[in-house]
Amino acid sequence: MSRYLATKRTSNILSSAIGFTINKSKIPGLKDFLLKVHPSQSPTNALLTEFWETTFGCQFFPEAENVKLCTGYENLKEINNTFTDVSELRISNNVYKAVYAIAYALHNTLACQTDGYLDNVLCSQKDILLPGERPRSMCSESCQPGYRQAQIKGRPPCCFECVQCPVGEITNMTGNLYSIECIRCPLEYWSNENHSLCVPKKVEFLSFDEDMGVILTVFSLTGVSFTVAVGMVFFYFIDTPLVKASNTELSFLLLFSLTLCFLCSLTFIGQPSKWSCMLRHTAFGITFALCMSCVLARTIAVVMAFKATVPANSPPQCSVTKANCRNKKLIIIF
Structure with missing residues (x-):
């Protein structure tokens, strides 16, 4: 057989073969x-x-x-x-072009020229590919930065669609580079508008100098003041029948949890840090759960008191004056 892969003689034998030569x-x-x-x-x-x-x-x-x-x-x-x-000189010609390309590139580098010679080198049959690259597809154009290649079902691998990367992920590869997956940005970075570069995240937080920060601080301190005032009133009249009948321990626990809930809102103001972020969510969750538990306990106690019935044959027990008993008045304090 001749040194050429496709001749008249061989084409008659290999009717459906495709040959490649340099x-x-x-x-x-x-x-x-x-x-x-x-x-x-x-x-x-x-x-x-x-x-x-x-x-x-x-x-x-x-x-x-x-x-x-x-x-x-x-x-x-x-x-x-x-x-x-x-x-x-088929193979030698490729070596000749490669050597000259490197020589011109080194010459431009030593001459402090910014234009890259290797980027402008054009080969007669095929582009110079680096490891990990694949030839330019003739079915679909290469995806731009910020897009990834998605395979089309039922089509050859060289046919694909360009799908934009989601928020927080990028692709910065163009040309013949093969990018089928987007790269997720690090924790402290975020994707730009084109999804082609990871940029540092813009830190935004509620400050004490802003209007919303001032309003939230005022509401929080006002709530704490009212709660502490009610607690002082309860403590002053702690020996009275009304305070004793309202479950003193549960009432003070409810006031204490309300105070902590108001103070937890202040932890959401100011520049966040690792410890402040951990503290604000944990403290608010515990105090809010404690507050709702106290409210639920008092509600259950009131419901059980109203459902309680007095036996029909037993006379009403009165601890008040006879005049009140004649008038059939019964004082029940919960």
Whole structure:
């Protein structure tokens, strides 16, 4: 079979085969350079001397009498071998372009030029791909930053849709880079409007200098003042029948939990920190649960008192004057 993968002879045999071959091109000036090679250019180069002796079948310092002596006037133009044949330099041409691309890039770097030469290099058949990249799709265009590639069901892998990343996630890859998943921003960062870059979060909190902060502080302190005032009144009249009948311990516990609830609202004002965030939620949850428990306990006590019945045959028990008993008045204090 010929060295080409697709010829008339092979196409008849492999009717449904697809062949690939490296592009054929000439390297300018290469043949003239090879024909000028001579041992006199570097007499101490043993490799060059050996090449010359092998090519022309002679020796510069013959060890036997029947060996041809190299005169140095041999001409490479008269020799037709793989060294002088530059018509099939397929792989060498790619090496040539790669070396020149690196050389121009280093030259521009040393000359302090900002434009990147490697970004502007165009190959004749295929783009230069880095590890982890894939060729440009001819079915779907590459997704822009902030979008990810979503596979279309029933279509080839090169056909996809571009789906925008959700809030807090980004993709900053373009061109031939393969991005099927969005990257979540770190805890202290957030995605920008284009979902292409993680930017620091803007810290916003309720300050004591703002109107809402002042109003919340005033309401909180006012509630604490009223609650403490009611507690002082209860404590002053603690020996009276009315205070004793209203379950003194439960009433003071309710007033205490209400005071803590009012004070917990102040922890939500000011710049948050790790400890303040942990304290504000925990303290408010405990005090609010305690307050609601006290209210529920008092409500149950009142309901049970109203459901209590007095036996029909037993006379009413009165602890008041006879006049009140004649008038059938019964004083019940809960």
